[in-house]
């Protein structure tokens with residue numbers, strides 16, 4: 001039974017590749033930097049921290065002589081209306097908003113300005129508490145009071161606090177749910193999360209009824 005659910009943003013709920021493609025195309029349209037050249041420059045703006053990394057979009061456009069905040073606003077109408085959630089994320093977020101079975105937080109790794117920018121295109125995500133951090137997630141979670149929790153992330157986060165389990169989302173996996181270790185399961189769709197948290201909710205309700 002889980003009391004808290006932590007959902008990663010990039011590549012878990014949010015189709016980061018689809019968003020980046022749209023962003024690069026919009027930048028090409030407006031600022032006339034060929035997409036091929038822009039992509040070739042991107043690795044210079046990957047910021048590494050042990051096995052974690054993020055792409056510093058704001059630093060990249062600043063290096064091209066632009067004001068990053070102004071670029072973000074200029075690109076906004078071009079990007080608006082795009083669907084940047086995975087199909088199974090739409091369904092999970094709808095289920096969580098109907099009867100919130102657990103306390104849910106979007107826990108994303110990256111700079112706050114760019115993470116917030118991505119979220120600003122997805123109304124469903126704006127209904128949930130949102131954290132953008134450059135702390136390792138295991139450290140962030142360990143700093144919270146213990147409570148049975150489930151983290152859903154496309155990267156293995158270890159070592160997790162003993163009260164936390166992880167669903168590792170891997171949409172290429174051949175089975176819905178495969179045990180990787182005592183507290184980690186590989187899942188191939190967020191539908192499995194829906195099932196796990198609604199089961200926890202039902203179990204808790206049953207106890208309250210009794």
Ligand SMILES: [Mg+2]
Pocket residue numbers: 008009010011012153154155
């Ligand atoms: Mg991720």
